[in-house]
Amino acid sequence: MNRRISPAFLLSALLSGARVAPLAALVLALLLGGAAAAARRPAGGTIRGQVLSAGQPVSFATVALLAVPDSAVVLALTTKEQGRFEFADVPAGTYWVRVSFIAYRPLTTPQITLAPGQALTLDALSLQPSTVALGGVTVTGSKPLIEQKADRLVYNAGSSQTAAGGSAWDLVRTTPGVITSAQGALSLAGKQGVQVMVNNRLRRLSAEELAEYLKALPGNTVESIEVISNPPANYDAEGTAGLLNIITKHRDDAGLNGTTRLALEQGIYPKVTGAANLNYRRDKLNLYASYGGTNGKYRLNESAKLFYETSVWDQHNTVTRNATSHTGSVGADYYLSPRNVVGVLLEVSAANRKVYEDIRATAFRPGLAPDSLLRTDVTNGINTVLGSVNANFRHELATKGGSLSFDLDYTPYRSRNDQAARNVTWRARPDNDRISEFASANRQRTDIGSFKADYVLPLPHQLLLESGAKLSLVDTDYDLRFDNIIDRQKVNDPTKTNQFRYHEAIQALYATLSGSAGKLNAKLGLRTEYTQTAGRSSASTTAVNRDYLRLFPTVFAQYKISDDQQLKFSYGVRINRPSYSYLNPFVYYMSPYVTAAGNPYLRPSLSHTVEGTYFFKNKYSVSVSYQRVLDPFMQLAQLHNETNQVAFIRLNTNPRNIYSASVIVPAEITKYWKINAVVSAYARQENLTYLAARQSYVKPTITATAVNSFLLPKSLSLESFVGYSSSYREFVQEYGPQFDFSVSLRKKFENRSSLTLAASDLFFTNAPRYSTNFPNQRGEYYNTRESRNVRLSYAYPFGSQKIKSRRDRTTGNQEERGRTN
Numbered sequence: 119m120n121r122r123i124s125p126a127f128l129l130s131a132l133l134s135g136a137r138v139a140p141l142a143a144l145v146l147a148l149l150l151g152g153a154a155a156a157a158r159r160p161a162g163g164t165i166r167g168q169v170l171s172a173g174q175p176v177s178f179a180t181v182a183l184l185a186v187p188d189s190a191v192v193l194a195l196t197t198k199e200q201g202r203f204e205f206a207d208v209p210a211g212t213y214w215v216r217v218s219f220i221a222y223r224p225l226t227t228p229q230i231t232l233a234p235g236q237a238l239t240l241d242a243l244s245l246q247p248s249t250v251a252l253g254g255v256t257v258t259g260s261k262p263l264i265e266q267k268a269d270r271l272v273y274n275a276g277s278s279q280t281a282a283g284g285s286a287w288d289l290v291r292t293t294p295g296v297i298t299s300a301q302g303a304l305s306l307a308g309k310q311g312v313q314v315m316v317n318n319r320l321r322r323l324s325a326e327e328l329a330e331y332l333k334a335l336p337g338n339t340v341e342s343i344e345v346i347s348n349p350p351a352n353y354d355a356e357g358t359a360g361l362l363n364i365i366t367k368h369r370d371d372a373g374l375n376g377t378t379r380l381a382l383e384q385g386i387y388p389k390v391t392g393a394a395n396l397n398y399r400r401d402k403l404n405l406y407a408s409y410g411g412t413n414g415k416y417r418l419n420e421s422a423k424l425f426y427e428t429s430v431w432d433q434h435n436t437v438t439r440n441a442t443s444h445t446g447s448v449g450a451d452y453y454l455s456p457r458n459v460v461g462v463l464l465e466v467s468a469a470n471r472k473v474y475e476d477i478r479a480t481a482f483r484p485g486l487a488p489d490s491l492l493r494t495d496v497t498n499g500i501n502t503v504l505g506s507v508n509a510n511f512r513h514e515l516a517t518k519g520g521s522l523s524f525d526l527d528y529t530p531y532r533s534r535n536d537q538a539a540r541n542v543t544w545r546a547r548p549d550n551d552r553i554s555e556f557a558s559a560n561r562q563r564t565d566i567g568s569f570k571a572d573y574v575l576p577l578p579h580q581l582l583l584e585s586g587a588k589l590s591l592v593d594t595d596y597d598l599r600f601d602n603i604i605d606r607q608k609v610n611d612p613t614k615t616n617q618f619r620y621h622e623a624i625q626a627l628y629a630t631l632s633g634s635a636g637k638l639n640a641k642l643g644l645r646t647e648y649t650q651t652a653g654r655s656s657a658s659t660t661a662v663n664r665d666y667l668r669l670f671p672t673v674f675a676q677y678k679i680s681d682d683q684q685l686k687f688s689y690g691v692r693i694n695r696p697s698y699s700y701l702n703p704f705v706y707y708m709s710p711y712v713t714a715a716g717n718p719y720l721r722p723s724l725s726h727t728v729e730g731t732y733f734f735k736n737k738y739s740v741s742v743s744y745q746r747v748l749d750p751f752m753q754l755a756q757l758h759n760e761t762n763q764v765a766f767i768r769l770n771t772n773p774r775n776i777y778s779a780s781v782i783v784p785a786e787i788t789k790y791w792k793i794n795a796v797v798s799a800y801a802r803q804e805n806l807t808y809l810a811a812r813q814s815y816v817k818p819t820i821t822a823t824a825v826n827s828f829l830l831p832k833s834l835s836l837e838s839f840v841g842y843s844s845s846y847r848e849f850v851q852e853y854g855p856q857f858d859f860s861v862s863l864r865k866k867f868e869n870r871s872s873l874t875l876a877a878s879d880l881f882f883t884n885a886p887r888y889s890t891n892f893p894n895q896r897g898e899y900y901n902t903r904e905s906r907n908v909r910l911s912y913a914y915p916f917g918s919q920k921i922k923s924r925r926d927r928t929t930g931n932q933e934e935r936g937r938t939n
Contacts (some may be wrong), residue, residue, distance in 0.1 A: 124238075129277055135886065138194060139691045139884065145747040147418040148747050150828065153789075155776075156754070159160070160514070161233050162199070162206070162207035162208050162209055162234075162235070163208050163209075163210065163232045163233065163234065163236040163237060163238065163787065164205060164206050164207075164208060164236075164237045164238065164581040165183065165204070165205040165208055165213075165215070165216070165230065165232065165238050165240065166202070166205070166237075166238070166239050166240070167181075167202070167203060167239065167240035167241070167242070167243055168197075168200070168201045168202045168203075168242050168243065169181065169197050169201040169202075169203070169217055169242075169244075169245060170242050170243065170244050171222065171244065171245045171246075171247075171322065172186050172194045173197070175197075175199055175200045175201030175202075176197060176219060176222075176245060177198065177199050177200070177390040178196050178199055178219075178373070178602075179196065179197045179217055179218065179219040179222075179245070180194065180195075180196055180217065180218045180219065181194070181195055181196065181197060181203045181215065181216070181217050182194045182215070182216045182217075182218075182905075183205050183208065183214075183215060183769070184213060184214040184215070184216055184226075185213060185518045185519055186210075186211075186212040186213060186214060186229055186789060188409070189214070191358050191592075192208070192213065192518055193208065193755070194203050198387060200871070203432070204325075206456065207456055208456075208517055208731065209232075209517075209518060210232055210233055210234040210548070211231075211232060211518055211628065212229055212230065212232075213229070213230050213232065213233050214226050214227055214228075214229060214230070215227040215230065215240065215243070216440065216928065217243050217245060218323060219245055222245040222246060222247055222357075223245065223246045223247070225243055225244075225245055225246075227240065227243065231389075240757075248603070254734070258639065262274065262737065262780055262794070263278060263792070263794040263825060263827070264294060264784060264796065266738075269345070269346065269348070269349075269350065269364075269674060269686075269688065270344045270345060270346040270347075270910050271294065271295075271347075271358040271782075271906050272341060272342050272343075272344050272345075273289075273293050273294060273340070273343040273344075273345065274341070274342045275289040275293075275337070275340045275342055275343050276340060276341045276342060276367060278292070278337075278825065278827075278837065279306060279892050284337060285333045285335060285336055285337050285381075285391065285448070286316075286332040286333075286335035286336070286339075286340055287329055287332035287333040287335075288337055288878070289337050289340055289343060289364075290314070290332060290343065290362060290364075291858075292823065292825070292839050292841065292860075293343050293345065293798035294345070294361065294782075294798070294823050295307055295345065295780065295796065295798050295821060295823075296301075296312070296345075296362070297821065297856070299371040301923075302606075303322045304362070305358075305359065306345070306347070306359055306360050306362075306804065307347070307743070307778045307780070307798060307800050308516065309358065309359035309360065309745065309747075309776060311356075311775070312359045312360055312361070312362055313314075313356070313357040313359070313360070313361050313362070314328060314332070314361075314362045314364065315361055315362065315363040315364065316335070316363075316364045316366070317363075317364070317365060317366055318363060320354075321578070321851040325388055326393050327618075329595050331443065331445055331467055332364075333391065333412055333443075334613045335364075335393070335445065335470070336377070336391075336393040336410065336913070338377065338379060338872075338913050339366050339367055339377065339393075339395060339408075340364055340365070340366055340367070340546075341365045341366060341367040342364075342365045342495045343359065343362055343363070343364050343365070344361075344363040344365065345361075345362060346360055346361040346362075346363060347360040347729060347743065348360070348672070348688045348689075348690040348727050348729055349361055349672075349690065349692075350641065350643050350672050350674065350690075351628045351629070351630050351632060351643030351644060351645040351670065351671075351672045352572070352584055352628055352643070352645075353585060353632060354588075355626075355645055355647055355668070355670040355691075355692055355693045355696060356692070356693060356694065356720065357692060357694060358692045358693070358694040358723060358724075358725035358727075358745075358747060358750075359694070373398075373399065373400075373917065374396075374397075374398050374917040375395040375396070375397045375398075375789070375915075375916075375917045376394065376395060376397070376747060376915070377393075377394065377395055377913060377914070377915045377916070378393070378394045378913070378914050378915050378916070379391075379392065379393045379394070379911060379912070379913045379914075380392050380644055380911065380912055381907065381909055381910070381911035381912075382910050383538065383907050383908070383910075384907060384908050384909075385416075385904035385906065385907035385908075386417045386904050387414060387415035387416065387417065387904075388414060388415070388424050389411075389412065389413065389414025389415070389416075390412070390413055390414060390913075391410070391411070391412045391413075392410070392411050393408075393409065393410040393411070394408070394409050394410075395407070395409070396408070396754065401496070402449040402452055402453040402454075403450065403451075403452055403453075404450065404452075404453075405449075405450050406447075406449050406450075407446075407447065407448040407449075408445075408446065408447050408449070409444070409445070409446045410444070410445045410446075410640065411444045411445075412440070412443050413441070413442045414440075414441050414443070415438065415439065416438070416439045416441060416443075416903075416904055417436070417438055417439075417903075417904055417922060418436075418437040418439070418901065418902070418903050418904075419434075419435070419436055419437070419902045420434070420435040420436075420437065420899070420900075420901050420902065421433070421434050421435070421899065421900045421901075422434075422435075422897060422898065422899050422900075423599070423897065423898040423899075424757060424896075424897045425757075425808050425896040425897065426757060426759045427759040427894065428483065428759070429481050429482065429483050429556075429762065429887060430481070430482060430483070431479050431480070431481050431762065432480045432481075432482075433477065433478070433479040433480075434477075434478050435475060435476070435477045435478075436475070436476045436480075436728065437474070437475050438473070438474045438475075438476075439471055439472070439473045439474075440471065440472045440473075441469065441470070441471045441472075441670070442469070442470045442471075443467075443469040443470075444466075444467070444468050444469075445465075445466070445467045445468075446465070446467075447463065447464065447465040447466075448463075448464050449461065449462060449464065450464035452460055453917065454875065456514075457513060457514035457515075457516075458510050458512070458513050458819055459511070459512050460509075460510070460512075461505075461508075461509070461510045461511075461512075462507075462508065462509050462510075463506070463508040463510075464502070464505075464506070464508075464741050465505065465506040465509055466503070466505050466506075467502075467503070467504045467505075468501075468503045468504075469501070469502050470500075470501050470587075471498070471499075471500040471501075472497075472498070472499055472500075473496075473497070473498040473499075473500065474495075474496070474497055475493075475494070475495070475496040475497075475498075475708075476493075476495060477492075477493065477494040477495075477496065477709055478491075478492070478493050478494075479491070479492040479493075479494075479605045479711075480492075481762070482673045482735075484621035485565055489545070490543055490544060491544040492541065492542070492543050492544075492711070493540075493541070493542050494539060494540070494541040494709040494711075495539070495540050495711065496537065496538070496539045496709060497537065497538045497539075497678055498535055498537050499534075499535070499536045499537075500533070500534070500535045501533065501534050502532070502533040502667070503530075503531070503532045503533075504529070504530075504531050504638055504723075505529065505530050505531075506528075506529045507527065507528045507529075508525060508526070508527050509525070509526045509527075510523065510524065510525045510526070511523065511524045515574075515575070517575065517576050518576060519574065519576045519582065520574055520575050520576055521572075521573075521574045522571075522574075522722070523571070523572045523574070524569075524570070524571050525568075525569070525571075525675055526568075526569050527566070527567065527568045527569075528565075528566070528567050529565070529566040529567075530564070530565050530566075531562070531563075531564040531565075531566070532562070532563055532564075533560075533561070534560065534561050534562075534844050535558075535559075536558075536559050536560075537555075537557060537558045537559075537560070537707075538555075538556075538557045539555065539556055539557070539707070539709060539710070540553070540554075540555045541553070541554045541709060541711075548772050551600075554602075554710055555602070555603035555624075556601060556602050556603060556611075556705075556707065556710075557601045557603060557608060558598060558599065558600045558601070558693075558706070558707065559598070559599045560596070560597070560598050560704075560706070561595075561596070561597040561598075562594070562595070562596050562597075562699075563594070563595045563596075564589065564592070564593070564594045564595075565592070565593045566591070566592050567586065567590070567591045568584060568589060568590040568591070569588070569589050570587065570588035570589075571586055571587050571588075572584070572585075572586040573585050573586060575678075576755070579633065580633050580634055581631060581632070581633040582631070582632045582633065583629070583630070583631055584628075584629065584630045584632075585627075585628065585629040585630075585713060585733065586627070586629075587625075587626065587627050588625070588626040588630050589623075589624070589625055589626075590622075590623070590624045590626075591619070591622070591623050592620070592621065592622040592623075592698075593619075593620075593621055594621075594698045595616040595617070595618075595619055595876075596616075596617065596619075596620075596698075596699075596702050596704060597617050598614075598615060598616050598617070598704045598706070600614035600707070611663055611714055614701070614705060614707070616655055616656055616657045616704050616705075617655070617656040618653065618654070618656070618702045618703060618704060618718075619654055620648070620651070620652070620653045620698055620701060620702075621651065621652045621653075622650070622651045622652075623649070623650045623651075624647055624648070624649050624650075625647070625648045626645060626646065626647045626648075627645070627646050628630075628644065628646070629644060629671070630642065630643035630644075631643075632654050632674075636870070637677055637678040637679075638675065638676070638677050638678075639675070639676045639677075640673075640674065640675045640676075640758065641672075641673075641674040641675075642671075642672070642673055642674075642927075642935075643671065643672040643673075643674075643810075644669065644670070644671050644672070645670040645671075645672075646667065646668070646669050646670070647667070647668055647670070647693070648665075648667045649664070649665070649667075649668070649695075649722075650663075650664070650665050651663065651664045651665075653701055653702075653718045655703050655718070657703070658703070662718040662719060663765075668693060669691070670683075670690070670691045670692065670693070671689075671690070671691055672688070672689065672690040672691075672883065673687070673688065673689040674686075674687070674688045675687045675688075682734060682735045683732070683733065683734055684732075684734075685730070685731070685732055685734040686729075686730065686731040686733070686871045687728075687729070687730050688728070688729045689727065689728050689729075690726075690727050691725065691726055692719065692724070692725045692726075692727070693723070693724055693725075694720045694722060694723045694724075694725070694750075694751075696716075696717075696720040696722065696751060696768070699716060700716050700717065700751070700753075700768045701716050701717065701718050701720060702715075702716040702718075703715060703717065704716065706790065711762065711763050712763070712764045712765075712838050713765050713766070714753075714764075714765070714766035714767075715766070715767060715768075716768055717767065717768045717769060720751050720768060720770060721749045721751070721770050722749070723748060723749045723750045723751055723770070724747070724748045724749065725745055725748070726745065726746045727743060727744070727745045728743060728744050728745075729741060729742070729743035729744075730742055730743070737782075737784050738781075738783060738784070739780075739781070739782045740779070740780070740781050741778075741779065741780045741781075742779045743776075743777075744775070744776070744777055744778075744780070745775070745776040745778075746774075746775055747773060747774050747775075747776070748773050749770045749773070750770065750771050750773070750774055751764055751768060751769060751770045751771065752768070752769070752771060752848065752849055753767070754766070754768075754849065754850070755890065755893070755897065756767065756895065756897055757896075757897065759894060771804070771808075771849055772804060772805055772806055772807055773804075773805075774803065775802070775803040775804075776800060776801070776802055776803075777800060777801045778800035778801075778805070779798065779799050779800070780795045780796060780797065780798035780799075781796070782794075782795075782796050783795045783796075783797075789829075790828060790829040790830075791826070791827070791828050791829075792826070792827045793824060793825070793826055793827075794824070794825045794827075795822070795823070795824040796822070796823050796824075797820070797822045798820070798821045798822070799818065799819075799820045799821075800818070800819055800821075801816055801817060801818040801819070801820065802815075802816070802817050802846070802847060802848070803816045804849065805814070806849065806850065808849075808850060808892065809892070809894065809895065811892065811895065812891045813850075813892065815847060817845075817846060817847040817852075819839075819843065819844050819845065819846040820825070820842075820843075820844045821842065821843045821844070821923070822840075822841070822842045823840065823841045824837070824839075824840045825837065825838070825839050825840075826838045826840075832865075833865060833866040833867070834863065834864070834865055835863075835864050836861070836863050836864075837861070837864075838859070838860070838861045838862075838863070839858065839859070840858070840859055841856075841858040841859075841884075842855070842856070842857050842858075843855060843856045843857075848897065850890050850891070851888050851889070851890055851891045852888060852889050852890075852891065853886050853887070853888040854884070854886055854887040854888065855888050856883065857881065857883040857884065858878075858879050858883065858884040858905075859879070859880050859881055859883075860876070860877060860878040860879060860880065861876070861877055861880065862874055862875065862876035862877070863875050863876075869914070870914075870915050871913060871914040871915070872912070872913050873910075873911070873912050874909075874910070874911050874912075874913075875908075875909075875910055876908070876909045877906075877907070877908050877909075878905060878906060878907050878908075878909070879905040879906040879907075880906065881905040881906075882902075882905065884905045885900070885901065885902040885903065885905065886901065887899065887902075888900075902934045
C-alpha cells in the first residue's frame with residue numbers, strides 16, 4: 119500500500135488477482151450470467167399507440183411501460199409530433215402503460231398481455247387536464263410536501279417555495295429533523311455527521327465546504343430530499359447518522375431545456391449567486407451540463423469564556439471571510455440499444471477563501487482586575503479543488519427488471535492553506551509584554567479510485583435478488599510546514615513541521631433478497647467490507663496499520679393492515695470511519711493559544727439501529743427508533759490548565775444509546791392554506807469516562823418544524839417556515855435551544871419565470887449557545903453566523919420544459935469522497 123493511485127494504477131490493481139480475487143470472481147460471474155441471459159432471450163414484440171387530449175394529439179408526453187406486479191419501469195419514451203409512440207423489442211409478459219404530461223392527470227391502462235413476437239396496437243389514450251381555477255387563484259395538484267415511505271422520509275422540496283428563490287442549503291436547513299450548526303455541520307435525531315448525497319452521489323466535504331457547495335446549487339433544480347435513517351445493504355455501510363439524498367429535477371421529453379437563476383442576498387455583507395443548467399436529448403444521445411457560482415463576504419462571531427484553575431479568559435473572535443466558489447459538471451449518456459447505455463460524467467468543485475480572524479481576549483483572576491490583554495490577528499488563504507471522473511455502463515437483462523451495471527471512478531482532491539498569525543500580549547507589568555508571529559503552509563493531496571459492479575435479477579415467486587461488489591483505493595498526503603517569524607524572517611520549527619501519509623483499501627460484497635407474500639413485503643440484506651489501512655507520520659517511527667472485516671446485516675419488513683394502515687420495521691448495522699483529517703496527527707495552530715490535532719489511533723464506530731413506523735392513509739405516520747453506537751468519536755475542546763491553552767482533540771468515547779420518536783401531520787386548512795408539521799423527540803444516554811472522571815446522563819430533546827403554504831391572487835404565493843429545537847447534549851457539551859422563523863413571497867409570470875423575495879431567521883434566534891461543565895473543564899461558548907438575511911432571486915426556464923435529463927446513478931466512490939476532509 120505504498121503506491122500513489124492513478125487511473126492506470128487502479129486498472130492494474132483491478133486486473134491483478136492478488137488482493138481482489140473475490141471481487142474479480144464475482145464480476146466475472148456477473149458478466150457471464152448477463153451474457154448467458156442475453157443469449158437465451160426470446161423474440162420481442164411491439165406495443166404502439168397514440169396519446170390525445172380533447173381529440174387532439176399530445177406531443178412530448180412521457181409514456182412508460184411498467185411490469186406487473188411491481189410497477190418496475192421496463193421501457194420509457196416520449197410521444198412524437200402526432201402523439202404516437204411505439205415500444206419495440208418488448209419481452210413477452212404482462213404490463214401496464216402509464217402516460218404523464220405536465221398539467222394533465224396521469225393515465226394508466228388496464229393490464230396488457232403480450233405474446234412472444236406479437237405486434238399490439240392500443241386504443242387511443244386520452245389525457246384530462248389537472249388544473250382548476252377558483253376565484254382568481256389557480257390551484258394545481260402537486261405532491262405532498264412530506265411523504266413517509268417504507269425506507270425513507272421524502273421532503274418534496276420542489277413543492278416548497280423556498281426552492282424557487284433559495285439554494286439547496288436553504289432546503290436542507292428546513293428539512294424535518296435536521297439541525298445545522300454555525301460551521302455548517304448537520305445532525306439528525308441526535309446523531310452527528312449526517313452524510314449528504316446529490317443524485318445518489320456522496321458529497322463528502324468539510325462542513326464549511328459542503329455548506330458553500332449547497333449554497334451554490336439552485337434550490338429550484340431540487341425535486342426532493344430523501345432522509346434515509348437506515349439505508350439498505352446496496353448502499354455503502356459508511357455513516358451511522360443516516361443519509362440526506364438530494365434529488366434534482368428530471369424532465370420527460372426530448373429537446374432542449376435550461377434554467378438560469380440570479381440571486382442577490384444581504385446579511386451583514388452582500389452576496390451574489392448565479393447558476394445555470396442545460397440538458398439536450400436527441401435520439402440516442404443525452405447531453406447535460408451545469409454551473410453554479412457564489413461570491414460574497416461572510417461574518418462569524420465567536421465568544422468564549424474559559425474557566426481555568428487559576429484564571430478566567432473572556433475571548434471574542436470576529437471571523438470575516440471573502441469567498442468565491444464554483445461548481446460545474448458535464449456529462450453524456452449514449453443508448454447503444456434499448457437495453458444498453460454507456461455514460462461519462464466529469465465534475466469539478468473549486469473554492470477560494472480569504473479568512474481574517476480578529477481574536478481578542480482578557481485574562482483575569484477571579485475577583486481581580488484583568489491580568490493581561492491579548493490580541494491575535496490571523497490570516498488564512500484557503501484553496502480547494504475537488505474533481506471527479508466517472509465512466510459507467512448499464513445493461514437491461516431480457517428478464518423484466520433485471521440489470522447489470524459497472525462504474526469506474528477516479529477522484530483527485532487538492533487543498534492548500536497558507537496561514538499567518540501575529541499575537542500581542544499586554545500584561546499588567548509593561549516589561550512582560552510579548553509579541554510573537556508564526557506562519558504555516560498546509561498541503562493535502564488525496565487520490566481515490568474505485569470500481570463497482572451491481573447485478574439485479576428477478577426470481578420466481580415474486581422474489582428479487584440484488585448483488586454487487588466494490589473495490590476502493592485511497593492515497594492521502596498531508597504536508598505541514600511551520601515557521602516562526604523572527605526579525606521578519608521565517609525560521610522553520612522542525613518540532614511543529616510534519617508529513618502524514620495514509621493509505622486505505624476496502625473490498626465489499628453485498629446481496630439482498632426481497633419478496634412479498636400476501637400483505638407482507640420483506641427485504642433481507644448482508645454487506646461485508648474488508649478494510650486495510652496504513653498511516654505513518656514523519657514525526658513518529660511507528661506506523662498505524664489496521665486490517666478488519668465487518669458484516670452489516672439489514673432487515674426490512676412492511677405489513678399492510680388495511681388500505682389505510684401499514685406497519686414498517688427495519689434493522690441495520692452501519693460503520694462510521696474517521697475522516698482522513700481526523701486521523702492526521704498534525705498539531706495545527708489556529709493561534710498561539712488554540713491548537714487542533716487528529717488522532718491516528720481513532721477506531722471506527724459501529725451502530726445498530728432498530729426502527730418501526732405506523733402509517734395512516736399514506737399521509738400520517740408515527741415512528742419510533744433505537745440506536746446503539748459503539749466507539750463513537752468526536753472533536754472536543756480540551757482546556758489545559760497548566761498552559762492556559764485550548765486544544766481541539768479527536769477521541770473515541772463510551773457507547774451511547776439514542777431513543778427517538780417522530781410524528782408527521784399534514785393538514786389542508788382550506789384550498790389556499792396547507793400546513794405540514796413534523797414533531798420529533800429523542801433522548802441520548804451516555805456513561806462517560808473522561809479525564810479520569812465518570813459521569814452519566816440522559817438528555818431528552820424536542821424538535822418541531824411547520825411549513826405554512828398560502829395561495830394568493832395574481833399568481834402570488836406565500837410560505838413561512840417555523841423550526842424549533844430544545845436544548846440537547848453531546849458528550850460533555852450542552853447546547854441551548856434554537857428557533858428559526860423564515861418567510862418568502864413569490865410571483866410567477868406568464869413566461870414561466872418567477873421572482874422571489876425571502877427573509878431568513880427574522881428574529882436572529884438560530885444561533886446556539888453551548889457549554890462544557892466537567893471537572894477541570896468548564897467553558898461557555900456562543901457563536902453567531904449570518905443566518906438573518908434578505909434575498910431577492912429571479913429564475914427563468916428556457917426551451918422545452920419536458921426534457922428527460924441524465925440518468926440517476928451512483929458513482930463507485932461515493933463513500934470515500936466524503937472523507938477527504
